[in-house]
Amino acid sequence: GQQLNQSPQSMFIQEGEDVSMNCTSSSIFNTWLWYKQDPGEGPVLLIALYKAGELTSNGRLTAQFGITRKDSFLNISASIPSDVGIYFCAGQPPLLTSGTYKYIFGTGTRLKVLA
């Protein structure tokens, strides 16, 4: 199935470090969502982005809607052990392109934090 390119695929970091990950596509999107998923659970919405260039924060998390509308970025500052999990981006293509209000998810970034 169709998935967005997300990088890095996985990362090990020390507690207290900052984390950056991104999601890229060859197509444009109208909305970007960022999720965190813990093992055996459903994804939890972290941040929603609606306009190109938009920068939105949620606590230690900051996400940006790329100016080209083809990418998005998520930063986590001062990581803590509970940040461990899999982070997914999800982009919603224009209705005229997809014909439906679906979201296309990224391949995921697996984050491990070393105390």
Added chain:
Amino acid sequence: DAGVTQSPTHLIKTRGQHVTLRCSPISGHKSVSWYQQVLGQGPQFIFQYYEKEERGRGNFPDRFSARQFPNYSSELNVNALLLGDSALYLCASSLGQGMNTGELFFGEGSRLTVL
């Protein structure tokens, strides 16, 4: 307030059987979407329903069907199960469809194992 609730949480079926998965959206949400998440991958779009009508369908065979009821709850049905249908089936509800109302809130999922 209750979040998205899904049932059953886990189930085991054999090839050829059928399965029905159920979802109750967040109160006030009128849209329900279904996603399939295979181990190690991001969720894949299956269906979207809004106001009890199918508004979108992903690239899944006709063995997959769904419906939304007047109270906005939803069922996903899969017939003639194959081994490859083993996955976490996620239900997501949203207030509406478009910008600023299309944020997806996921349930914990139904873990289907096909033997």
